[in-house]
Amino acid sequence: MTRQLVVTVPVVDAELASDALWGLGVVAVEERVDVDGETELWTSLGDEATAADVRLPQPWPWRFVEVDDAVAETWRQFAQPVWVEADLVVCPAWVPFDDPAGVVVLRIEPGATFGMGDHPTTMLSLRALRRLVHTGCTVLDVGCGSGVLAIGACVFGAQGAVGIDIAPAAVPVTTANALANGVASRVGVSTTDLADLDGTYDLVVANILAPALIALSADLLRVLAPGGSLVISGILAEAHAHVLSALAPLR
């Protein structure tokens, strides 16, 4: 049996609550919307999880539910390679896939992190990175999760990429994925707070929800090298203006 955590939130809070759960290092979040305007978020903090591990930013009701192991892992059977562009694929590491000629294939095992490459915000970030990376540039991936963006940047030609994440699981997962994709010597990863990070980077990418982007805005600009590029994703359309005003003035 596996211990699942079920958090019940108003539909409008679903994204905020999901982000909080990703920050706790969960492997997946399933949203089940009911007819009364509430969303149940189903996830797992591990079989040993206790109430002390359920650190949520708001007093949303939650409960633990015991479910059959086979049911908890069924999503893996249905995972498929994701075509991000006509010549760029993110493939679940356990899914057999013959690399087509001329196609870049990133192989990702998400473990206990976000970043299978199938989320629209990840796909958009990968497309932007591919256009902005130039040979020899340095990249910072804030909220790296599985490391898919940092690893992609290095495969696209970056000199090196640093990934940081508040979720400790991101460190071993990104390290293993960097190795599997042949860029281990160019990807560094840690749980260092952005506020404590020194130096600047030619390209900074952050695929995190708007409230976190706003909170991090001053440091995102601080670590951006003069003339560098900032790629931000994960923002709901209605929060777009708030994020841009927190980051203003952008050059």
Ligand SMILES: C[S@@+](CC[C@H](N)C(=O)[O-])C[C@H]1O[C@@H](n2cnc3c(N)ncnc32)[C@H](O)[C@@H]1O
């Ligand atoms: C949506 S996931 C993005 C994962 C991956 N970069 C991608 O694009 O698929 C957001 C990640 O940001 C992390 N995160 C949230 N707030 C953060 C913060 N203040 N500093 C660093 N990481 C943060 C979460 O733990 C999560 O792994």
